[in-house]
Amino acid sequence: MARHVIAAADELPPGTRKFLEIDGRPIAIFNIKGEYFGLMNRCPHQGAALCEGPLIGLAQSTDPGEIEYTKLGEILRCPWHGWEFDIRTGQSYCDPRRFRVKAYPAHVEPGASVVKGPYVAETIPVKVESDYVVVDL
Amino acid sequence: MNIQFRESSEAASPLAVKTAIADCDIHPARATRAELYPYLAKRWQHHLEVYGVHAYQGMMEGPPYPKAQPNASRRDAYPPEGGPQGSSLSFMQKQLLDPNNVQLGVLNPLNTGQGIRNHELSAALCSAINDWQIDKWTSKDKRLKASIVVGNEDGLSAAAEIRERAGDKNFVQVLLLSRNVEPLGQRRYWPIYQAAEEAGLPVGVHAFGFGGNPITPSGWPSYYIEEMVGHSQCQQSALASLVLEGVFERFPKLKMVMIEAGFGWAPSLAWRLDKVWQRLRSEVPHVKRPPSEYIREQVWWTTQPMEDPERREDLFDVIKWIGWDRLLFATDYPHWDYDEPSRVLPAGVNDDDREAFYLGNAKKLYGIA
Numbered sequence: 001m002a003r004h005v006i007a008a009a010d011e012l013p014p015g016t017r018k019f020l021e022i023d024g025r026p027i028a029i030f031n032i033k034g035e036y037f038g039l040m041n042r043c044p045h046q047g048a049a050l051c052e053g054p055l056i057g058l059a060q061s062t063d064p065g066e067i068e069y070t071k072l073g074e075i076l077r078c079p080w081h082g083w084e085f086d087i088r089t090g091q092s093y094c095d096p097r098r099f100r101v102k103a104y105p106a107h108v109e110p111g112a113s114v115v116k117g118p119y120v121a122e123t124i125p126v127k128v129e130s131d132y133v134v135v136d137l
Numbered sequence: 138m139n140i141q142f143r144e145s146s147e148a149a150s151p152l153a154v155k156t157a158i159a160d161c162d163i164h165p166a167r168a169t170r171a172e173l174y175p176y177l178a179k180r181w182q183h184h185l186e187v188y189g190v191h192a193y194q195g196m197m198e199g200p201p202y203p204k205a206q207p208n209a210s211r212r213d214a215y216p217p218e219g220g221p222q223g224s225s226l227s228f229m230q231k232q233l234l235d236p237n238n239v240q241l242g243v244l245n246p247l248n249t250g251q252g253i254r255n256h257e258l259s260a261a262l263c264s265a266i267n268d269w270q271i272d273k274w275t276s277k278d279k280r281l282k283a284s285i286v287v288g289n290e291d292g293l294s295a296a297a298e299i300r301e302r303a304g305d306k307n308f309v310q311v312l313l314l315s316r317n318v319e320p321l322g323q324r325r326y327w328p329i330y331q332a333a334e335e336a337g338l339p340v341g342v343h344a345f346g347f348g349g350n351p352i353t354p355s356g357w358p359s360y361y362i363e364e365m366v367g368h369s370q371c372q373q374s375a376l377a378s379l380v381l382e383g384v385f386e387r388f389p390k391l392k393m394v395m396i397e398a399g400f401g402w403a404p405s406l407a408w409r410l411d412k413v414w415q416r417l418r419s420e421v422p423h424v425k426r427p428p429s430e431y432i433r434e435q436v437w438w439t440t441q442p443m444e445d446p447e448r449r450e451d452l453f454d455v456i457k458w459i460g461w462d463r464l465l466f467a468t469d470y471p472h473w474d475y476d477e478p479s480r481v482l483p484a485g486v487n488d489d490d491r492e493a494f495y496l497g498n499a500k501k502l503y504g505i506a
Binding site for chain 1: 205206211212213473474475476477479480481
């Protein structure tokens with residue numbers, strides 16, 4: 001598993017997302033209320049750029065007329081056909097058995113720890129005193 | 138570290154297809170209402186601003202059912218220069234035509250002047266839309282061909298519009314909608330079929346339209362999802378009417394294209410029509426042959442929404458009955474139920490059928506060399 005430094009933490013504030021390409025894979029990293037999530041930016045259904053879709057909630061119903069709106073802001077809706085995926089796991093809600101988006105764990109690490117990696121020297125100007133968003137691939 | 142950052146993901150389809158295709162259902166939009174004014178007499182500009190447009194049913198300020206996404210379109214299809222999805226030629230080229238190697242794109246404008254109560258205004262708006270299609274689209278990109286939009290509820294003025302455009306290579310078909318004041322086989326629409334047959338143009342019947350009737354045979358449904366599946370019911374009624382009123386018998390060279398209502402239902406509708414025709418044909422003596430024969434000889438089908446059964450063999454069975462030479466590939470760009478060319482057809486189709494499906498049938502039907 002390779003570790004990639006994505007951004008300085010303050011460059012990816014809550015409510016934003018960042019699109020990038022790692023080893024040819026299109027990926028997006030989301031900051032949702034201070035939590036970081038990485039997802040493959042390709043819908044497993046017909047290949048749309050999934051991560052350009054809106055973040056919505058999940059309408060669930062136990063009985064007709066009884067509707068609960070859950071997971072607010074944590075469900076990614078494909079910009080083409082509206083398929084819904086859980087940002088935490090990549091799970092599909094319309095066909096969980098057959099479709100899942102690859103999820104990449106992302107988190108924040110102090111600069112002091114990421115500076116040790118072999119990737120830092122090449123392109124990222126690291127300020128050791130800052131925190132960085134890191135994704136494991 | 139070697140990471141490429143992007144402002145957003147690329148607009149182009151991530152899975153471009155290499156072989157050329159035809160896209161038989163593209164929806165161009167106007168950025169503003171004033172875009173049509175250069176093609177409308179002052180009298181009608183004034184009319185629009187003072188009186189507006191009166192449709193056959195209410196609630197037309199917005200669509201009668203809320204759509205899945207803004208303008209019922211892909212969220213990634215807003216042009217960078219602003220305006221609604223489908224309103225920019227350069228962005229359509231970048232997002233649809235170039236990456237998918239579209240060799241022929243058939244334009245079907247919606248929200249035009251079809252199905253409104255003032256038939257003179259309807260005719261004027263439709264004619265303006267046709268001029269606008271040439272000016273803004275087909276004259277600027279030779280891959281694009283237009284459909285002649287006609288004021289369908291007045292068959293005579295519709296026929297006049299078709300005759301005026303006949304022979305103009307910018308146009309490849311006549312466009313009707315599936316929901317009208319009456320079923321499409323009725324006499325009021327016959328002048329349209331006569332003019333189209335004379336001009337050698339297929340008549341496309343696109344899903345939607347608001348004719349004042351409930352959008353299902355059993356009344357007004359609650360949900361948009363019911364409207365979506367209702368398009369196939371509506372097209373079935375239209376097709377039954379065309380057969381049973383004798384339109385295909387009367388206009389034997391007429392070619393109809395069923396657009397955006399699926400095709401999986403075609404065999405069962407034809408089987409059922411044949412069965413009842415054998416028992417009840419004395420009621421409709423002008424229908425001289427089994428209904429399925431007219432359907433198989435005179436009807437084509439666009440693919441979006443592509444049927445998607447669990448077993449691909451079921452899909453192939455249906456297509457085998459319809460004929461691999463009768464399907465026209467369509468994306469429905471920029472609408473949200475868009476079909477991605479590289480993903481719609483399962484494996485297991487031979488090269489000839491695949492080529493016919495994606496390109497050959499459309500070129501033949503629309504007379505594109």
